Amino acid sequence: MFGANLRxxxxxxxxxxxxxxxxxxxxxxxxxxxxxxSFPRPDVLNRICTxxxxxxxxxxxxxxxxSSTTDPLTGxxxxxxxxKGVSEVTEDFFPSGFYRFSRRxxxxxxxxxxGFVYVFRRxxxxxxxxxxxxxxxxxxxxxxGARARxxxxxxxxxxxxxxxxxxxxxxxxxxxxxxxxxxSFDNNYWVGYVTRTVPENVSTNRVVRMVYEYVDLPxxxxxxxxxxxxxxxxxxxxxxxxxLLEPSRTFR
Numbered sequence: 001m002f003g004a005n006l007r008x009x010x011x012x013x014x015x016x017x018x019x020x021x022x023x024x025x026x027x028x029x030x031x032x033x034x035x036x037x038s039f040p041r042p043d044v045l046n047r048i049c050t051x052x053x054x055x056x057x058x059x060x061x062x063x064x065x066x067s068s069t070t071d072p073l074t075g076x077x078x079x080x081x082x083x084k085g086v087s088e089v090t091e092d093f094f095p096s097g098f099y100r101f102s103r104r105x106x107x108x109x110x111x112x113x114x115g116f117v118y119v120f121r122r123x124x125x126x127x128x129x130x131x132x133x134x135x136x137x138x139x140x141x142x143x144x145g146a147r148a149r150x151x152x153x154x155x156x157x158x159x160x161x162x163x164x165x166x167x168x169x170x171x172x173x174x175x176x177x178x179x180x181x182x183x184s185f186d187n188n189y190w191v192g193y194v195t196r197t198v199p200e201n202v203s204t205n206r207v208v209r210m211v212y213e214y215v216d217l218p219x220x221x222x223x224x225x226x227x228x229x230x231x232x233x234x235x236x237x238x239x240x241x242x243x244l245l246e247p248s249r250t251f252r
Contacts, residue, residue, distance in 0.1 A: 003036030005058040012120040014219055022146055023051055085156035089126035094155065094162050095214060096120050098222045102241045103194055103210040105231060112237060114229045126155035128164055133230045161192065173197065179212055182244065188214040191244045211244045
C-alpha cells in the first residue's frame, strides 16, 4: 500500500530523480519504496509525510481515502461559489505541463523575473508549483534552498480566464494571479497580472503585468530553457513576452 500511495503522490513530479533529491533520499532506496520492496525508517517516513502533506496512514490506507471531506474550497459553504471554479479547469482550457512566465520584478523595477511553473491535475483539481529565483530570495534575505524557494497553488476557472492562489511553504508569502488566453500562432499564451500580499510601500509595486507561455517540449529541452531564467533585463525578454508585457506602460 505504501508503494502504491507513493507512486500516486509522485505523479505530479516530472522527474523521480528530482523528487528523491528534494526529499533527501537516495534514488535507489526511493525506487525500493516505490516498488513496495522496503519501508522507510520513522524519520524518513516523517519527512515524506511532511513533504506531501499527509500522515502515516499512507502505510495502510489508500491515499485517496485520506483526503479531507471538509475541504474548505469545495465543502458545503463555498461549493457553489468557489468549488465550481476548482472543478472546471479543463485540459483544453488550461493544459497540464510546463509554462514559462515573465513579469516585472517586484524588488527591482529595472529588471524582469522569468521562470517556469508546472501545472498538473490530481483528483480533478488543477494545481501549480514553481520556485522563486535565487536572486529574488537573496535580495529579501530569505534562504536559497529549493525547499524555501518552492511555492504551490490552486487554479480556478473564471468566466474569462483562470485565477490562481499561490503560496510559499507555511504561507510565508502569497500571491494572486489572473490570466486570460490571447491570440497567438500556437494559441499558447496567457496574459494578466499578479499581486503579492505585502504591506503597502511607495517604492515598490504590489501588482505587475504577467505572461504565461505553454511550453510543449520534451523535459530535457524545458530544463535547458529553465537555465536561462531568473532576473533579466528588458532586452532579454522573448519578443512576444515583451509585446504582451508592454514594459513602458504603467499597469493599473
